[in-house]
Amino acid sequence: MAPYASDDNTTAGEVDEQRSGRRKAARYVVPVTVMGVAAATIGLVPALADSGDPDLPKITAQQLIEKIAKSDVEQLSGTVKISTDLGLPNLGGLESSLMSGAAGGGEDGSSADPTAKLTELASGTHTLRVAADGPEKQKLSLLENAAEYSLIHNGKDVWGYDSKSNEVYHGTVSQSAKDDRAQQPPALPKDFAEEALKAADDTTSVTVDGTAQVAGRDAYKLLIKPKQSGSTVGAITVAVDSETGLPLKFTLTPAGGGSAVVDAGFTQVSFAEPAASTFDFTPPKGAKVTEEKDAGENSGKDAGKGFGEGLGMDFGKGEAREHAPKSKEAPGKGPEGMKTIGEGWNSIAVFDTGGQGMPSGESAGGDLGGFVDSLGDKVTGKFGSGTVFSTRLVNALMTDDGKVYVGMVTKDALVKAADAAK
Amino acid sequence: MSRADVAEQVRPVSPLWTFGLLRNELTTTFRRWRTLALLAVLAGVPILVGIAVKIETGDGSSPGGGGGGGPAFISQITNNGLFLVFTALAATLPFFLPMAVGVVAGDAIAGEANAGTLRYLLVAPAGRSRLLLTKYVTVVLFCLAATLVVAVSALTVGALLFPLGDLTTISGTRISFAEGLGRALLIALAVAASLIGVAALGLFVSTLTNSGIAAMATTVGLLITVQILDQIPQLHALQPYFFSHYWLSFADLMREPVYWDELAKNLGLQALYAAVFGSAAWARFTAKDITA
Structure with a gap:
């Protein structure tokens, strides 16, 4: 030396x-x-x-969508990184304390309850591990600092295990739920392809945008873009594994530019059969076990279902279903008192609260009024005046006469819609 | 005496001489009362944690208030004493362990200079580079010894106060007690390796001054500063380069399968610190005028 x-x-x-x-x-x-x-x-x-984009045979968007539809990956394990940046006001510790307050508030509240835990994914960057072996065995783990939250589905049992508090949540997939699960998996990929194709006809362009390397695998990039202007959605990119047709990465970029609103992708993936022990779970000695209550059955079922979507295998589909098909919902299909105006990506949901609308800063007075005002922007137009609350993806306009316009569209588009409705 | 003569006299030193020097250095370090006191404090931490958990859970309640507070793994200790090893390491890694390493590393060169023994050490035909290397190896071995003291003390206390047996990994899978012990050993090694960055930093600081106390205080001060900076969200772009940033990654060894990403980053970062500050210490020490 x-x-x-x-x-x-x-x-x-x-x-x-x-x-x-x-x-x-x-x-x-x-x-x-x-x-x-x-x-x-x-x-x-x-x-x-980054050895450059892989050389893959040319493929049309139609063929790629069919490839996704035909994908029959049953066994996989891998690591998924999810970043969400909805541009919500950063409430920091307040947010998490509110959340844990909500989760642990009830006497039967358990930190291992999947619904409480999975809401954490809505903001920030998270690392997940997924493993699946057929429709009966799936596991999803949320990696935390020196702790982990695991959701394990094995046969008819659904276990949630929070290692930090050593708490266990146990639910069962009931027979009926099992039946529709049994019917659903083959339907899911087709659903997705159909949705994507329907989306492609008038308001959306679906193209193959070259290739990319994702988690060391060659993938095609499927680019879904709204044709109309006025939407806050810039583009959705789905990277599809060239061999198995499995969506490997899903990115939603806002029209306003900047970093992706949702970016979820495998950082490592393997299609080998995961070890059987991965899906075995017995509650550790001394752990507090919360059994799924009758009242909570629905949430358990939802957890079971949401599971498939949360699992990497389906997240591309899940997300795209969440965003793209919004455009497909027929007007008036929503909850009571809600109608939809506009079409495709520019559809705007309208509620009539019938009330006085947002308390404005002056009427609410004091600190609260100031706080409310600081969250939204005042706008005026032919419709009167109102407050716009914006995130990077969803904007909402609340008029002073109690109407609420919500959509993945720009502020101007909301005001225009409100003017037109007047 | 011409330069060539000196060179000839130095060259034929047998490589075994280095080990003799190292053995000397190790006995001196580990025989010091200061070192023994540091190790005793480290051994005391698991005893305190173990007794505290035992008392708190005496009435059947779960430790950490049940809400997942406290150091990592604390909620599992009552079910399996082996978890006390992980809790004790998680509790000592942020401060006690690096402080002990900082004291020993800061003392390595500056302490000798302070006591006026450095020039006598250099009179021995060992060469400055070799002396420095020996000092660094001694400090690194101290990192390992300190970590093992914590782990062994925790295992003993855990076995005495709590049941042992198969354990549940944080991923929810079960592993046998023997595999658990293996993981505990791996974790101890990972924790010891997490400290080699601080050790190199301390050694470099130690070459800058002739006061042992100043070197120790600077090293421990840097340690605290970096840990505070690591908590400031606005600095997140810099944080991956702080030596303490990936320290808690040792817990990833308790996942099933093991999540290697952060462990690898931690080891890489520690190696980088060792290389940068080790060579800086070499540049400083070999070029320095030894006056004391």
């Missing part, structure tokens, strides 16, 4: 002062070089590792 080791014992007086000074300074080149090499490695390796 030491090129100058031999003269370690010589004193500076023996050699020329100036030379020795230079030599001393020269030694600091070593740590600086090490740092430089490290910086270069950190900067360059990701760039070099």
Whole structure:
């Protein structure tokens, strides 16, 4: 290591002062070089590792959608990274304390309850691990600091295990729910393809946008874009594994630019059969077990169903279902008092609360009024005046006469819709 | 005496000499009362945690208030004493362990200079580079010893106060007690490896000054500063380069399958710190005028 080791014992007086000074300074080149090499490695390796987009045979959007539909991946395990940035006001600790308050509020509240836990995915970046072996065995784990939340579906049991608090949630997939689960899986991929194709006809363009490497696998990129202007959705990209047709990565970018609103993708994936022990779960000794209550049965079922969508296998489908088909919902299909105006991506849901609308800053008065005002923007138009609440994806306009317009459209589009409705 | 003569005298030193020097260095370090006191404090932490958990759960309630508070793994201790090893390491890693390492590393060169023994050490035909390397190896071995002291003490207390047996990983799968012990050993090694960055930093600080106390205080001060900075969300772009950022990744060894990403990042980062500050310490120490 030491090129100058031999003269370690010589004193500076023996050699020329100036030379020795230079030599001393020269030694600091070593740590600086090490740092430089490290910086270069950190900067360059990701760039070099990105070996360019893979060369795959050309394919049409139609063929790619069919490929997704035919995908029959039953066994997989992998790591998924999900980042969500909805642009909600950052409430920091307040948000999580509210959430845990809501989750742990009831006496039967358990931190291992899946519905409470999965809402955490709605913001921030999370690492998930997924494993599946056929329709009977699935596992989804949310990796936390020195802890993990696991949701395990094995046969008729659904277990939730929160290692941080050592609490267990146990539910069963009831016979009826099992039946529709049995019917659903083959329907799911087709559903998705149909939805995607329907979306493609008038208001949406669906194209194949080259190829990419996702989790070390070659994938086609399916680009779904609204044709109309006025939507806050810029584009949806789904990376589809070229071999298995499994969606590997889902990205939703807003029209306003900036980072993706939703970015969920495998960072590592394997199609080998996961070890059987992965799906075995017995509550650890001393763990608090919360049994699914009759009243909570629905949420249990939902958890079971949501499971499939949460699982990486379906997340592309799940997300796309969530966003794309919104456009397909026929007007008036929503809850009572809600109608939909506009079509495709620009559809806007309208509720009539019949009330006085938002208490404005002046009428509510005090700090609360100021707080409410700070969240929204005042707008006026032919419809009167109102407040717009915006996130990066969904905007809502609440008029002073009690109407609420919500949609994945820009502020201007909301105001225009409100004007037209007047 | 010409330079060539000196070089000739230095060259034929047998490589075994390094081990002799290392053995010397190790006995000196581990015989110091200060070192023994540090190790005793470290051994005391698991005893305290174990007794506290035992008392708190005496009435059947779960530790940590049931809400998942407290150090990692604390809620599982009552069910399996082996978890006390993980809890004790999680509790000592942020402060006690690196502080002990900072004290030993900060003392390594500056302490000798302070006591006036450094020049006598250099009179021995070992060479400065070799002396520095020996010092660093000693500090790294101290990291390992300190971690093992915590782990062994925790295992003993855990076995005495709580039941042992098959354990549940944090992913919810079950592993046998023997495999659990293996994981505990791996975790201890990972924790010891997490400290080599601090060790190199401390050694570098130690070459900058002739006061042992100043070197120790600076190292421990840097340690606290970095840990505070690691909590500030606005600095998230810098945080992956803080030596303490991935320390808690050792818990990933308790996942099934093991999640290696952050463990690998941690080891890489520690190696980087060791290389940068190790070579900086070398550049400083070999070029320094030894006056004391």
